[in-house]
Amino acid sequence: MRILVIGGVAGGMSAAARARRLDEHAEIIVFEKGKYVSFANCGLPYHVGGEIEQDSYLLLHTPDSLKAELDLDVRTEHEVISIDRDAQSVLVATPEGTETFEYDALVLSPGADAIVPPIEGMDLPEVTHLRTVDQARSLAVRAADARRAVVMGAGFIGLETAEALRHRGLEVTVVELAPQVLPPLAPEMSSLVEKELRAHGVDVRTGVAAVGVVKDPAHEGVTVNLDDGGAIGADIVVVSVGVRPSSALASEAGLEVDGRGAIVVDDQQRTTDPHIWAAGDAIAVRHGVTGQVGPVPLAGPANRQGRRAADSIMGRIDKAQPVLGTAIVRVFGETAAMTGASPRMLDMAGIDYFVVHTHPANHAGYYPGSQVLHLMGVFSPEGKLLGAQAVGPDGADKRIDVLATALRAGMDADDIAELELAYAPPFGSAKDPVNMLGFLAQNVVNGTTRTWSAKDLEWARDSALILDVRSEREYAMGHLPEALNLPHTHIREYIEGVKQIAAGRPVRVLCASGVRSYYAHRVLAQHGLDSATLDGGMFTLVESVPGLELVHGTAQPANA
Structure with a gap:
């Protein structure tokens, strides 16, 4: 059996390695259009920031090591330019010309391409991406002599890059079209990350888009122009606004792709051609909670998909599970x-x-x-x-x-x-x-707890008694102007007074994190009051309502 694999790194190399473990006699050829077939792309920002000192540490395997360890025929700088499904062959551009290879099974793992915004200046030498080892090497060298950097995009890679450049001592500005950094996070969680960025000197611009990058005639470097009229000087501009599936080869071969350009596969990674499988960032997967289908470019799923494709080729049944999108990022x-x-x-x-x-x-x-x-x-x-x-x-x-x-x-x-x-x-x-x-x-x-949240704040201000059950000292450090203070340890003592002040209104209780307000809520509820505790307390409320105005100093307490 001859198995051809298009693309290395996570999905492709996992498929090739698994296939070899299952069949010692198969001929397995891996085509990689770049210079490196197996590298730690998730580690690129950490080389830029100096935490991974040697770029060689990013190179996990070479064609020689894969030949010695797994007897794989790995060919770098070989780009597959077309697939002939009827002939079960591919046409490959090699350093010496073009060559045709036939296959019994074909695995597509072409990955994803960086999105390039359709704006002026994306071809300037100051503008780069961070997707390859060579780009990481170049960026690390350039950062040593640069003073200012702009990172376009505040997703995972964008924030890791911003942190890396800040570690290098650069002035860093992050520009994000969405109203928050890390758009996959809930806003109240994202705001915590934004505070950390600002605490480390990163200038964060959200809800704004770059509309062009132009050479600065007065100074070295470039100017990044924003759609709000702002302009930011930079010596380096890193574009990290997302990726799209690299599925042109599959599409041109007549394989089914979805509306976002992702290759459609079944639960064994097989495409709409029975001899072709696909894995990695280029494929469509089903989300395990929403059921929505689309690309999820994460290394963990890509590795498992490559393994599953090899199992399927060898006749093993290993059905894919929906993807949960589990992800993590460090920001300072x-x-x-x-x-x-x-x-x-x-x-x-x-x-x-x-x-x-x-x-x-x-x-x-x-x-x-x-x-x-x-x-x-x-x-x-x-x-x-x-x-x-x-x-x-x-x-x-x-x-x-x-x-x-x-x-x-x-x-x-x-x-x-x-x-x-x-x-x-x-x-x-x-x-x-x-x-x-x-x-x-x-x-x-089970109904033990009723909660209220930031979305209920205006209603609570108009229609409820807001009871702040923190200590008097905490209350004085900042509280809602409408809130009356009654420390939770005094709730039982002054329960009749609370009833009089509420005068039939619902009582909405809050504290710092939601623990003490829960205790108070349980007391109030069991004394017949319509009460609810603020979910997450002031911690969550402040992060959920940007610019929330708090009053400082003491005020008339509820137990007066």
Whole structure:
């Protein structure tokens, strides 16, 4: 059997390596149009920033090492330019000319192409992308002599690049068309990341687009012009506004692609041609929560897809699972991670849900080094987990990994509340943040807790008694102007006074993170008051309402 693989890196090399393990006698040829068939593309920004000092560390395998280890015939700088499905052959542009290769099975793993905005100046030498080892090498060298950089795009790679260039000492501006950085995050979680960027000197411009890059006649470098009339000087411009599937070869061969240009495959990675499989960033996958189909360019799924394609070629049945989109990024001292569906995705899909936020310590509060972890869970009305997000300096990764596993297993709030997770003071708490998320969702589902959120703020201001149950000192440091202060430890003592002040109105309770307001809410509810606790407390409210005005200083308390 002859197996041809188009494209290396994650999907293609996983397919080739798995095929060899399953069939020692197959002839396996890998064609890679670039110079490197196996490199750590996720590590590129860390070489630019100097954390990965030697670019050679990014090169995982070479044609020689793959030949020695797996007996693979790997041909770099060989570009497949056409597929003849009837003849089961491909035409390859080689350094010596063109050559035709026949196949019994063909695996497509062409990856994705960087999107180039249709604006002036994208061909200037100051403008680059960060998709290849050569681009990372060049950017690292140029950063040593540069002073100013603009990063177009505030997604994962954009923010990693911004951090890398800031580590190099450059003045960095991030420009993002969306109204927030990291658009996949919920806005209240994204704002935490934006604060971290600003705290490290990064100029963040959201809700604005670059409309052109022009040479600066007065100074060295270029000027990036924005659609709000702004202009930013730069010595380096890194374009990171997204990718699109590199599916032209498949499309020209008559294989089915979807509306976004992704190659359509079945649950064994087979395309609409029975002799051709596809894997990686170029294919369409189904989302495990929303059911929506489209490209999800992530390394983990690409590796599994390549492995599955090889299994299918060898006659093994290994059906693909839907993708959850689990992802993580470090931004200076914060980590942002996510899995499953966001509220925005669920809104677009028309799926009902509720959200809970918690702000626990990343490990036992009495153990040195404890820091706040911001955790958000999205659940169906019945309590099934639909998605989760976390932002924090430490511990976000393991919580999202646990929740991604729970999501794959179809767990609900009851299951998550009962997860038995490793505990010792340096690593977590007896009630882990993951368990706490489950407890919160349990309480909402079974009616123990009623919550209100930022979207209810204007209604609460007009129609409810807002009760701030933090300490008097916390209240004085900043509170809603309408809120009356009654520390939660005094709720029972002054319950009749609260009833008089409420005068039949609903009571909406808040505190810093939602814990004390939950305690107060339970007391109020059991004394017959229409009460609800603010989901996530002031932590979440402030991040959810940009520019929220708070009053500082003491005011008339509710127990006066």
